[in-house]
Amino acid sequence: MIPADPALAQWPAALVLGPVLAAVAAFIWPRAGAVVGLGASAATLAGALALALQIHDSGPIRTVPGGWDAPLGIAMYADGLAALLLVMTAGVGTAVALATAGAGPRQGTFFWPLWLLLLGGLNGLYLAADAFNLYITLEIVGLAAVGLTALSGTPESVRAALTYLLAGLMGSLLFLLGVALLYSAHGRVDFAGLATATAAGPAVSAALVAMLVGLALKTAIVPLHVWLPAAHANATPPASALLSALVIKGSLYAAMRLWLAVFDPAAALGTLMGLLGAGAIVWGSVQALRAPRLKLVVAYSTLAQVGLILLAFAVAGDDAAAVAWRGAVYLMLAHAVAKAAMFLAVGRIVAAVGHDDLDRLAEARVRPGPAQFAFALAAVSLIGLPPSGGFVGKWLLLEGSIAAGTWPWAAVIAAATLLSAAYMTRVLAQFFRTDGVPGGEIVRPGWTRADAVPLALALAALGLGIAAAGPLALLAPVPASGVTP
Amino acid sequence: MTTATALLYGLGGALLAGMALYRLVTAADWLRRIVAVNVLAVGVASILIATAYRGPAAPADPVPHAFVLTGIVVLVSTSAVALALIRLLHARDENHHDSR
Numbered sequence: 001m002i003p004a005d006p007a008l009a010q011w012p013a014a015l016v017l018g019p020v021l022a023a024v025a026a027f028i029w030p031r032a033g034a035v036v037g038l039g040a041s042a043a044t045l046a047g048a049l050a051l052a053l054q055i056h057d058s059g060p061i062r063t064v065p066g067g068w069d070a071p072l073g074i075a076m077y078a079d080g081l082a083a084l085l086l087v088m089t090a091g092v093g094t095a096v097a098l099a100t101a102g103a104g105p106r107q108g109t110f111f112w113p114l115w116l117l118l119l120g121g122l123n124g125l126y127l128a129a130d131a132f133n134l135y136i137t138l139e140i141v142g143l144a145a146v147g148l149t150a151l152s153g154t155p156e157s158v159r160a161a162l163t164y165l166l167a168g169l170m171g172s173l174l175f176l177l178g179v180a181l182l183y184s185a186h187g188r189v190d191f192a193g194l195a196t197a198t199a200a201g202p203a204v205s206a207a208l209v210a211m212l213v214g215l216a217l218k219t220a221i222v223p224l225h226v227w228l229p230a231a232h233a234n235a236t237p238p239a240s241a242l243l244s245a246l247v248i249k250g251s252l253y254a255a256m257r258l259w260l261a262v263f264d265p266a267a268a269l270g271t272l273m274g275l276l277g278a279g280a281i282v283w284g285s286v287q288a289l290r291a292p293r294l295k296l297v298v299a300y301s302t303l304a305q306v307g308l309i310l311l312a313f314a315v316a317g318d319d320a321a322a323v324a325w326r327g328a329v330y331l332m333l334a335h336a337v338a339k340a341a342m343f344l345a346v347g348r349i350v351a352a353v354g355h356d357d358l359d360r361l362a363e364a365r366v367r368p369g370p371a372q373f374a375f376a377l378a379a380v381s382l383i384g385l386p387p388s389g390g391f392v393g394k395w396l397l398l399e400g401s402i403a404a405g406t407w408p409w410a411a412v413i414a415a416a417t418l419l420s421a422a423y424m425t426r427v428l429a430q431f432f433r434t435d436g437v438p439g440g441e442i443v444r445p446g447w448t449r450a451d452a453v454p455l456a457l458a459l460a461a462l463g464l465g466i467a468a469a470g471p472l473a474l475l476a477p478v479p480a481s482g483v484t485p
Numbered sequence: 486m487t488t489a490t491a492l493l494y495g496l497g498g499a500l501l502a503g504m505a506l507y508r509l510v511t512a513a514d515w516l517r518r519i520v521a522v523n524v525l526a527v528g529v530a531s532i533l534i535a536t537a538y539r540g541p542a543a544p545a546d547p548v549p550h551a552f553v554l555t556g557i558v559v560l561v562s563t564s565a566v567a568l569a570l571i572r573l574l575h576a577r578d579e580n581h582h583d584s585r
């Protein structure tokens with residue numbers, strides 16, 4: 001499977017270079033933006049799938065572009081976890097790109113360069129094999145995400161983008177501080193070297209805390225989430241879909257990778273992460289229950305879903321933790337697909353109804369059935385009902401926390417399910433209510449091509465539950481000491 | 486430079502970073518926040534540079550210096566984006582007031 005030619009063996013680097021070059025091309029030729037964007041997204045998806053197959057057959061791949069190895073050069077490392085997230089990013093991104101291209105040129109010429117830059121940055125992040133490369137790619141992802149937030153050009157979105165930029169910058173500088181402390185303690189920043197370095201001390205503990213706080217800011221972990229609702233609720237629908245489905249996952253992955261491969265955190269810190277997760281579940285859900293706007297409900301639900309994924313940090317014990325981590329990764333996957341579907345569906349609903357004021361949805365004369373159907377299907381996965389991908393993720397997380405004997409976390413997972421069912425039902429109920437319509441005349445627009453993408457994504461979120469064996473097989477060696485690059 | 490000065494640089498950097506973090510959270514206007522982020526970056530860079538010290542005989546470690554250089558590039562570009570967004574926001578707000 002591995003090509004004999006050493007130059008060919010470095011092909012995973014194309015997953016980073018390709019989208020970045022395409023971003024430049026889309027910026028120079030805005031007219032060709034949609035063609036370049038769709039082509040590059042689809043090619044990246046094909047590449048990510050090929051990489052996943054190769055890893056499935058012959059194990060993790062380590063490449064050193066240009067033949068420069070650590071500590072001077074930048075190595076790339078791809079295992080099952082990285083491959084899965086690469087496929088997720090390219091897959092969801094291609095779907096969102098299809099929806100954007102279908103919506104016509106009014107989405108703005110800057111969408112394509114920004115999305116391609118984001119794709120290249122995220123791919124680089126998932127392939128990073130050292131902490132400093134994580135910092136660089138986090139910064140690229142952050143800048144592209146800020147651009148996407150401001151894309152709609154409304155004062156609210158620009159203000160949200162500024163807040164997001166400063167919060168993200170603060171997060172990445174804290175992360176850089178962690179890298180500095182790590183380097184001062186070990187004299188290197190590559191994961192492989194750090195994992196074998198045993199010199200734990202106050203500097204390493206401080207590095208872990210600085211990095212985790214920085215990443216928590218970027219991932220919008222309650223209470224460091226204040227930038228998220230405005231940013232995600234005021235962006236254009238495709239931008240919201242990308243921000244919520246993919247961008248959040250980048251920094252979450254970085255935290256996960258550092259936690260598993262580099263540090264050997266104390267159990268107490270894991271419990272603290274779990275408590276933060278529980279807090280995020282409660283706060284995000286309560287805000288989703290109170291939010292006056294549809295897009296805000298969807299944005300706040302992201303906070304609760306991230307909280308759920310955080311519970312995996314709290315599960316200790318090798319075997320139990322392995323199961324919980326697989327659950328957490330599967331939840332990331334399912335959330336990406338379902339949340340992208342939901343934001344795109346909300347975009348269709350807002351376009352049809354003319355507003356996203358939740359209390360006035362029952363008075364709407366226009367009922368965009370296909371988009372509402374896609375929203376409901378996506379909600380099934382986000383709540384975690386069988387047979388969706390969200391269900392499989394939650395089940396594994398539950399199994400892990402019970403195997404570890406930490407029953408309180410199982411109760412938190414159950415409460416999270418109930419709360420998410422409550423805030424999703426709050427929206428779905430408005431779709432069915434027709435008593436508020438003046439005159440009782442209801443217009444039901446039929447299916448259009450623009451409904452295809454959100455519906456396909458929502459169905460994919462369900463399909464992730466039915467076809468869970470494939471992706472989970474890729475994750476099989478995680479993290480039984482198999483994550484160390 | 487001695488170990489003591491390296492420590493001084495490190496502590497000075499930590500102090501700068503701490504003050505900048507405080508200002509970043511409490512400042513009310515955008516420009517002050519951007520300045521605070523820049524000070525924070527300088528603080529982090531000072532700590533990084535201090536870690537490069539390897540004793541009086543050996544030359545300084547070049548790797549942290551490369552980190553700082555990369556960090557400066559990132560900081561310049563992100564500050565530029567932030568300033569551009571502030572200008573955009575001002576333009577939008579003025580249009581908004583004019584239309585009233």
